[in-house]
Amino acid sequence: MQTVNRVDPLRTAVAALRADGPLALVPTMGALHEGHLTLVREARNRAAHVAVSIFVNPRQFGANEDLGKYPRQLAADSALLEAEGVSLLWAPEAAVMYPAGYATNISVAGVSAGLCGAARPGHFDGVATVVCKLFNQVQPDLALFGEKDWQQLAVIRRMTRDLDLAAPQADAIVGVPTVREADGLAMSSRNAFLSPDDRANAASLPKAMRAAIAAAKRGSSLTEAETALNSALLGGGFSSVDYAEFRDAASLERLERLGDRPARLLVAARIGGTRLIDNMPV
Numbered sequence: 001m002q003t004v005n006r007v008d009p010l011r012t013a014v015a016a017l018r019a020d021g022p023l024a025l026v027p028t029m030g031a032l033h034e035g036h037l038t039l040v041r042e043a044r045n046r047a048a049h050v051a052v053s054i055f056v057n058p059r060q061f062g063a064n065e066d067l068g069k070y071p072r073q074l075a076a077d078s079a080l081l082e083a084e085g086v087s088l089l090w091a092p093e094a095a096v097m098y099p100a101g102y103a104t105n106i107s108v109a110g111v112s113a114g115l116c117g118a119a120r121p122g123h124f125d126g127v128a129t130v131v132c133k134l135f136n137q138v139q140p141d142l143a144l145f146g147e148k149d150w151q152q153l154a155v156i157r158r159m160t161r162d163l164d165l166a167a168p169q170a171d172a173i174v175g176v177p178t179v180r181e182a183d184g185l186a187m188s189s190r191n192a193f194l195s196p197d198d199r200a201n202a203a204s205l206p207k208a209m210r211a212a213i214a215a216a217k218r219g220s221s222l223t224e225a226e227t228a229l230n231s232a233l234l235g236g237g238f239s240s241v242d243y244a245e246f247r248d249a250a251s252l253e254r255l256e257r258l259g260d261r262p263a264r265l266l267v268a269a270r271i272g273g274t275r276l277i278d279n280m281p282v
């Protein structure tokens with residue numbers, strides 16, 4: 001595995017890999033866990049070579065968020081990727097990604113609004129901007145993202161389509177199903193911040209979500225199912241719920257009732273100072 005942290009050597013490395021066959025990109029912020037490695041394995045199944053980026057993107061963190069304490073473990077991450085047969089690790093510093101004078105922002109309206117977009121103003125501008133840069137830097141044939149960040153996936157698909165990006169094209173953005181712990185909690189780098197008690201209580205999140213989906217499918221109104229989910233989380237050790245909503249899976253529009261189009265239940269809730277997100281198909 002080759003590791004590069006400047007754009008010029010990255011372009012040389014990418015050109016050599018692409019000459020050898022399709023190249024897949026897995027963008028990450030590091031602190032890799034089984035969820036990321038699942039993306040890498042899926043990428044290896046689909047392409048001749050896999051590039052992984054590790055960049056803790058300051059533009060997607062709000063002023064009061066956890067940029068400073070976001071786990072950074074490049075040496076350990078690098079060893080994991082090497083063992084998975086990754087060809088290229090792109091690990092730029094912030095000054096390489098955003099050199100002095102950097103002034104461009106990408107803002108995706110519609111799907112960025114509401115849900116995490118409401119709780120984290122500017123977050124999806126930061127994500128769209130860095131992912132557009134990563135796509136232009138690596139020019140992969142396909143790119144893989146976890147479905148755990150469902151709204152992020154919708155923003156990236158919209159941005160890729162709207163900007164007519166050529167590498168990857170919008171239909172080569174691959175969403176990979178969420179990897180879960182044995183008790184159902186979605187894997188996340190943020191789980192490491194949970195105390196043992198909070199970690200045990202956090203399993204009430206997927207459990208309450210499954211119950212809400214079952215209630216909605218049995219004919220309970222979506223508002224009732226959302227209210228019951230909210231109460232179950234607050235009763236299960238969560239201190240607050242940012243949102244717990246049934247939405248159209250593609251447009252992310254709010255749903256009043258289940259219909260013919262695929263729906264998704266999306267939740268963000270806080271436990272012991274840590275904000276967890278999850279989503280499930282309905």
Ligand code: PAF
Pocket residue numbers: 027028029055057060127130131149152
């Ligand atoms: O999902 C993430 O880890 C990040 O939001 C991403 C897509 C790598 C952009 O920084």
